[in-house]
Amino acid sequence: MAAASAMSSPHKPRRKTKKTAHFDANVKPEALVRSPSFPLEALLWPARTSLSQWETLPLILMAAGLFRWAAGLWGYSGQDKPPMFGDYEAQRHWMEITTHLPISQWYFHDLQWWGLDYPPLTAYHSWLCGRIGSLIDPSWFALYTSRGSDDPTLKIFMRATVIVSEYLIYIPAVVIFTRRYSRLFGVAQWPASIALVAIFLQPSTILIDHVHFQYNTVMLGFVVASMSSMLAGRYMWASIFFVGALGFKQMALYYAPAVFAFLLGTCISPRINLARFFGIAAVTVASFAILVLPFVLGSIYDTSRGIVSRPDLGGAHAPLPIFTFLSQYLDTSAAYYPVVEQIVQMIHRVFPFARGLFEDKVANFWCAVNVVVKLRGYPAELLQKASLLATLAAIFPPCAILLVKPRKELLPYAFATTAWGFFLFSYQVHEKSVLLPLLPMTLLLAGKQGLGKEVRSWVGFANTIGAWTMFPLLQRVGLKVPFVVLTSLWEYLLGLPPFSTSAYFPKGQTAAVQWATLLIHSLFYLAMTVWHIAEQTITPPPDKPDLWVVANVGVGFIGFSLCYLWCLWKLVQESGLIGTNKNKVKTK
């Protein structure tokens, strides 16, 4: 045990675990529990008395891996769907271009065919995977000829890259976060292990990354690593990891205000700490610089070799796609110009400002409102401003609380609330973005009373609706069975509806709240069940072909709004702002 904790914090002496548990009359010491209250607890029942986490952890990791790999036996997005295929082809194509083209052309190459539109770290990751894959079979990533490849062995390789990337980043990050976060509240090791299994088996993550195909867990893993470093008080590491997350997938911006608020808050309270502030700022800037450095050096080197980013233009320079005002100050023949062009193009590709408010049907505010009021009639500028204002309004409360009270216990709540705010109100949201608010919310399972009824019922609620709003996406590519299996399994394991109502009527709540929660949640579970039956049996009328998707969006939006409000409410409650003396004592 001592060895284990030494491994997780090599630089600092072992900190005393804060025992906040005994302040709370509702906390029951887990060792005295006589019978499991939900199936996952029962499955890990024999591990209750195990002395070391090193007995259960390998088994948990193997089980999580087995479910991921088995789910990966199913099809991927865009399989056998020419002409454009899908996300799988996008990722494979990036491996193709990064391994074959000079770095200065990565963001410029044939943008109509899944042009690279993720930040640099994804490009480097694609390059690495592509190099390894080319060792096995170069035809998988051959330039041009490999487009839309459906080689079954390639599928296995691609699935393996997802799982290996996840086991290198996301899984260790979550293991360490869970350990630190549960110790913060004096939660014992056994319930923390249960929370770990629940987090690993979160259906949406498996369905999107291992079945539908993407590498979200790499980004999410960096975010968890960042949160974990915040818990350990290593704020510079936190910013490095967060830059890693942003550098892998721009969607991590959903968390950025919360990260900023927390890090700034730690520099202000309990006393102003300028050294820390400048340290964090310097490290952040340096990490960004290192992140784009290969592109800067690459474009300089390529220019010196006579390689241009757009060989199709025959030496001429294309106008800058954005920041066009810069053109009057820049000299296109200067030595620095390729670098500027490169960076501007990268920003242009990564942040698609020019696109509309929303694309597909997403369960957020704009899409839901669009059902009632047709937003297409309004000018795009107005909508973008409205979206910006609404998002700012939604993320202001959590960030303000975190800034004023930068307490580690609050991190998952604040991250979740902020991410929900972005998901609900910002523009260009994708249904898969729901993974972002779901992650910190699910991490709550490892915290104070995390397996208790209140947290479990709300985390379960959010995850169920989250997975359900992705059903249309999964169904389109024939992934109904893994969807049903993975979501049902998770709900069963955590004792959630429709399998059990064991997560309702928590102690310490008034009867009105208990009943209201049960009623509201039941309505949603019922609505989802009815929706599934209706969607299977009734064909929508010809003038409303998207009826079921729209219904899904409407219900999903209301459900997610409730999740936002719950996270915000818990954040306010736990921050002690409206609090009792008890909470004030703790903040000292």
Place this chain on the structure above:
Amino acid sequence: MHRTTTGAMSETYPTIAQCAIVATAFKILLFPAYKSTDFEVHRNWLAITNSLPPWEWYYEKTSEWTLDYPPFFAYFEWLMSQIAKLVDPAMLRISNLGYDSWETIYFQRTTVIVTELVLVYALQRFAESAHALDKRAAQAAAISVLLSPGLIIIDHIHFQYNGAMYGLLLLSLVLARQRSTLLASGLAFAALLCMKHIYLYLAPAYFVFLLRVYCLSPKSIFRIQVANCVKLGTGILAVFATAFGPFALKGQIPQILSRLFPFSRGLCHAYWAPNVWALYSLLDRLMIFVAPRLGLPVKTEAINSVTRGLVGDTAFAVLPEITPRLCFALTLLFQGIPLLKLFNRPNWDAFIGAVTLCGYASFLFGWHVHEKAILLVLIPFSLIALKDRRHVSAFRPLAVSGHVSLFPLLFTPAEFPIKTVYTIFWLVLFLMVFDRLAPASQRPRFFLFDRLTIIYIAVSIPLIVYCSLLHQMMFGKRYEFLPLMFMSSYSAVGVVVSWVGFMFVYFTS
């Protein structure tokens, strides 16, 4: 430490049902996994039983996968085909060779999961039948069988219906635990024999046990309980008459027998089942290099046969040929030895031990043994493996070698992580649990046995890495027999060691 903290009175968690639910989720995820020709075999049988009258079932040969299981299994297929009709009638056309629409896959994979409920039920009965003190151990053993990598690999990936049939076997074994259900136990076993005749290998143990405790008086072996004999005799006759009667009336018994017992097959199956003949073949291969120095004659035409590791008659280059008669005699001999003890001390534990040893003898010495038959040893052994630490010691090498020997069944890269990680998961979990739960034995442990087992287990890791990765990288498609030979020889050592160990335990406890 572990046992003192939790009393025996609390209910044991996780329950069998909870494990079955989680396992079912995993098995459904495996639907698109690799499936062997056995999938087509069973589809063909669905088609035969559905579209032909029974008296043509055993003559139909459009597909090369003719019906070669006894009639109850054919009836079982006929029953399932009634539902298959509603799912996708195309799978029931005999001429539709190799048909595997998504509906067909969903349907056939689902039938495996659903019929496995027999096993779940039998395991539940087994856990309940244990004495209060042994309940936790019994439940752990039951769950280990339920989650067995053998069943995952053979049934849910490779494709077969072992879950249902081993379920029936376990039910029969559990029924034998109480005097009042002995008759039912015998009849259940008779029914099982009419489903799949491989269980004939276990029949001697049943014969001796039922003879001793049911047909003869418990007090004296010279007093025959006539009423019981009549009941058992007519019962078994009735079961066999139901199965074979309709075919006997048409005079088809010789045809059925020729399908059930194809004696023309070779000594070793397509792969080498890890039994003594695998070791014998290995020795023969090694002798090729040594024989010239010893002046022994080497049959040159035999050298190429085994090295390909493929189906066909195994020919030995140096060592004498093995005849089916010799296999049969050795099997009977090593089955007979434990049965003598069973006859003397006919209690349930000894009966399960004898069933296990019958399985061992037939697996180790049988003619044309398939590696899947290791379940005949593994599953009965699981029921008594937790009796004390000496039993666990004998079980350990079997658990490793038995499951590792199944790996060559799945050779596709997508299933490689499943078979290896799942097996390691199962071994780590249950060997750890078994170690904790098994009580100490009154007798001393065998000298060095456990340490050698640890070395044996450790060797498996580089071996698997070599056979599944390194060999291909080093030699490509050349020497394909080599990994198979290593695997089966390695596994054979484990099975033989565990057999010797268990024989010893059986005769000294």
